[in-house]
Amino acid sequence: MKITSFSAQVLFLAALLACAMAPAFAQTGAEAQAPLWHERALTVDTHCDTPFKLLEKGWDIGQYHKTGERGSGCQDLPRMKEGGLDASFFAVFVGQGPRTPEGHARAKEKAATILDAMDAMYEKYPALCGRALTPADARRLEKEGKRAIFIGMENGYPIGRDPGLIDYFYRRGVRYVTLAHTSDNDICDSSTDRRDPEDRGLSEWGKQVLWRLNDLGVMIDVSHVSDRSFHDVLALTRAPVIASHSCARALSDHPRNLSDDMLRALKKNGGVIQLCILDDYVKMPPPNPKREQAFAELFKKVDETYGGWGGIKDKAARDKLEAEYDAIQARFPQPPVYVRDAVDHIDHIVRLIGIDHVGIGTDFDGGGGLADCRDVTELRNITIELARRGYTEEQVGKIWGGNAMRVMQQVIDLAQKK
Ligand SMILES: [Zn+2]
Structure with missing residues (x-):
């Protein structure tokens, strides 16, 4: 967010004051600067499941909901502004169902219903948010003081076996596709499907999907996909990829997280891992x-x-x-998981593959949130922790969106070069 108006300045001062009063953070040196860095950065969250709340009767994304109140969710447009979050990828998510023509048709309809709800949101709140299709859109909307809302598709299931649907979803604004969710699908195998222990990776159909996404300039999201699918994708894609919401397996041995080998391959690809602030992925809980x-x-x-x-x-x-x-x-x-535990993952990733390949994908409204970052209004705590650990404003800017927007621009540029 850029400070452009009196009310924004008041908001900013209030945020500064709130942080100054937080007992957990001593305000010294760079830490005291952190709220300002947070405001100056183009902050981008690459994954949330807020669209399902758009379908909920009685819940209104244009209204302010109190943190922690039942049914309030993790964010709405006013709270995103309060939290200094400039841009967010809203996930059009459809859970995996039967891999049949009927199943695929139902999934396409469900996805279309969510996209209709997204269209209605842009139309109802033009003063609060706008449709973002490119990094330039996000920067423009940030200057206008509006939330930039991108669309990602979580699970390629609604594409079914119809190549025309890839173009259809592109036309409707989808700018990344998470190839699979928690179960294997026709595109590729999932990291968490226990029914079939064999990892078959990316299918022949999956390759067609991948090439079409490359040609259209839609980012390929490797969060949720199996290890073999991940490596198959990286071997074939001509554009960098994102992991829109995943952590580091070295710190938390969950199949949803990326191993050090996978992280090195991601660096080579030029892609980015967007740290998921979901407690079970950040820190594996003891068995219960x-x-x-x-x-x-x-x-x-x-x-x-x-x-x-x-x-x-x-x-x-x-x-x-x-x-x-x-x-x-x-x-x-379960033992609580904190922002500092999540930032341990960022430290690990930066040490392993450098500052240019990590960002943040909260998974808000899809299970994301930490004891001291329950919703979007508490996102500044991540910036403060980064500053406390010695990250510079430039580095914080890369983590908070610079890297993700770089990858997105490269994906678009490579599509046009074809
Ligand atoms: Zn997910």
């Missing part, structure tokens, strides 16, 4: 079978009744299920 069983039963119920959390349209039903979720959390608590 009772907790896992309780959650498995709740999620099964939600899946069977509504086809996933995103399918719950009724507010009363949603409140009841969220209360059940909170009750399980309270009954089987």
Whole structure:
């Protein structure tokens, strides 16, 4: 965000004051500068699941919702402004279903419904946000004091087996595609599909998808894909890739995270890993079978009744299920995970592959959030921790969006060169 108006200056001063009052952070040297760096950077979050809230009755993205209140979610447009978040990739997410023509048709319809809701958001709140398709759009919207909202597609399932749909989703504004989600699909294998232990990597159809995405200038997202799929993609793509929301496996041995070998390959590709601030990925919790069983039963119920959390349209039903979720959390608590734990991953990645290949993808409204970064209004805590560890303003700018926007521009340029 750039400080352009009196009210923005007041907001900025308030933010500075809020940080100055936070007891956890002593304001010395670079740390005292951190809120200013946060305001001056083009801050970009490459992954959130906020679009499913657009479909929720009674929830309005143009309204301010209080942090921590039930049903408030992790962000809305006013809170994004308060948190100094300039740009965000909203994920059009469709959970994996049957790999049949009917399944693919339903997935395409679901994705189209979410895209309709996105269109309605841009139309309803032109003073608060705008559609971003390029890094230049994000910079322009930042200057206008509006949130730049990009669209990413999480899970290539809605593309089905129809090459025409890749172009269709491009026309509707999709600028990255996460090839798979938690289960294998027709494009490639997933990092977390336990039903088929064999990792088949990228399929022949997946190669067609990859080449078309390269030609259109749509970023390929390797978060969620299996190790073999990751290496297959990097061997074939002529553009750099992103991992829109993943952490480092060296610090937290989760299949969703990238190993050091994968990180080195990503550097060679010129791509970027966007650190996911989801507690289980940042720090693997100790095993807790009772907790896992309780959650498995709740999620099964939600899946069977509504086809996933995103399918719950009724507010009363949603409140009841969220209360059940909170009750399980309270009954089987996990050790809290903090911003400092997430920044340990950034330190590791920077030491291994340098400052030019790391950014931030919160996974807000999709499970993302930490004890001291519960929602978008608390994102400055990441910047303060980076400053405390000696990162410079230039480095913070790269992490907060410079690297992701560089990759996005390269992907667009390479498409046009073809
Ligand atoms: Zn995800």
